Amino acid sequence: MPRRGIFKKMGRSNWRALIIAGGSGTRFWPKSRRSRPKQLLPITGPESMIRQTFLRLKGLVPPAQVWVVSGADHVASIRKQIPELPKSQVVGEPCGRNTAPCVALAAFLMRREPEAVMLVLPADHLIRSRRQFQRSLRIGADLAVRHKALVTFGIEPTFAATGYGYLELERNDPEIRGGVSCHRLRRFVEKPDRAAAERYLASGDFLWNSGMFVWKVGTILENFERHMPEIYRRLARVDWDHPRTASRQLRRLYPSLEATSVDFGIMEKADNLYAVRATFDWSDVGSWDAVAPFLEEDPAGNASRGRLIAVDSERLLVDAGPKLVAAVGVKDLIIIDTGDALLVCDKARAQDVKKVVDRLKAEGLSRYL
């Protein structure tokens, strides 16, 4: 049990959450399409990833204090998938500008409570241990409040990944709170090459950057003012008290904001950074091969969401809706059927599903995009 005593200072109503739902997820074709990107799909279970992200906050952040920022095209779907949210809190970006403008926009929407704790969560990560997760969030929030810090959540690396950014920890002893290690951060590191990733893994001083953050609303606004003054200045001029006016102003100014990540724009420049070492399970479910561990497997390692007849077939990942799938003498395949399209892919080549999307674009087959 977490020692709740240490969080006394923060009332429940003090939490705010931003769920960032911007990705397009071409690596989940044919399930993911322009109109239904990965975060809107039930890839790892019966609920969509964004709804799972929302439900993961249950008991910590009330729905009235959760904002979602997504592409304008997806606002209607998200409102449908999370009917608990006030409609006005699902905000469509006029265009995608990476995460920094998105975080700034949300911080301005929350500006009236500068002491409130603001969580930032990607919509398309998978974490199953909700209790452990919320415990880490509480500990992170406590750090953010006590130290006026920018706090990130770091994942213990399990291999020399080149697809993630890294967090380099200060070498002094971490503060242990409720069994969770809280580190001062030396720096944010962008996606490394293979050799650097091997070094990071071996050193023990690095964690993967999960892209999840917690800070006070006031702290992040101050950091924008300091490190991304142009974005801050433009958003500060929006008439936030009049939503319609604000919406019109945003449509005009948003495309001119610098398209950069909050990691690069803020975290790589700011001081007073902390990392909470995650004690919860985590996956960014980056491609189809990452899905199998979240589904039930038969003794031959076949993971299927529907009915599979496997004859001498092993380690398949199958998602074909209500369709019966039969496999004979095949191994390590991803088999995904969506009615209008079918993917058969070697598991080791899951990253190359985006090449299919590229080919569809090149051949003008836009109805499959």
Add this chain to the structure above:
Amino acid sequence: MPRRGIFKKMGRSNWRALIIAGGSGTRFWPKSRRSRPKQLLPITGPESMIRQTFLRLKGLVPPAQVWVVSGADHVASIRKQIPELPKSQVVGEPCGRNTAPCVALAAFLMRREPEAVMLVLPADHLIRSRRQFQRSLRIGADLAVRHKALVTFGIEPTFAATGYGYLELERNDPEIRGGVSCHRLRRFVEKPDRAAAERYLASGDFLWNSGMFVWKVGTILENFERHMPEIYRRLARVDWDHPRTASRQLRRLYPSLEATSVDFGIMEKADNLYAVRATFDWSDVGSWDAVAPFLEEDPAGNASRGRLIAVDSERLLVDAGPKLVAAVGVKDLIIIDTGDALLVCDKARAQDVKKVVDRLKAEGLSRYL
């Protein structure tokens, strides 16, 4: 050009054809089902195999002289697929009894013209060179008439097949007619083991038994009387002049007829056998892997009947209707989609598709059978 002079004796109206449409074709699951066996499916092109078989007789046997014998369940489909046929000439067997009763039944239906030439053709073989095929049929028919012989068509073996019966030829020189070799037959040989098949292939004295025959109606009836007297006797008692009565009688007696092949029941016992060495292309299209050669291939050897996006993928056979199929990093697969079911099978394991059907039976998934 065939030397038509030699066929002068046979008027065109003297031809009769029996198309045997009895197979179930479990190896073509999921396309083949109980209700639509292989011969009713357009597996190798836009026309079903049985319709291709019918069209292959064009100019040789008029539709009014073609009979089809099939399972009772398939009569309606066959009448639809070959509307040129008089309805009464698509005959449903009360139950499957292998080919001997089926051939005897058809011979009795043709009994009024004992001098007519009767072709027997499986419904599910693929032959593309119609002209060469008809030329061989004419030469076979001429042999059948001149020698009162039972004539079969032999296929030059291309490998030591253990899945076909063989025809052992007499070693004396064949008669060459119109460029086609006509051999006296020493004997019919059942499916051999691997070692025997190797010997047959090496000897040069063996052909594959195609299961296609030609003989006079009178000759085959005499052979039934002599070699399968029980079947002959029972069918001879049917009141053939009154179709309704005949139909009722057949329903009663057919199940009691010996279920055996015409090869075993007649050909292995009869004298005066000939084989025409086929000069036409031939495939019994026994399983999915046999289909690819009949479809167009891309430079990577992928044969698809629909739209295929192949990324680093080779030698696929794809049939998924109007569905877009994308393959990434896969080779030598059979990918068949039918809307309700999907098969992904290693090409080398095509024979084992029937194991899927066995599993479906065992698991009571009869809607997929």
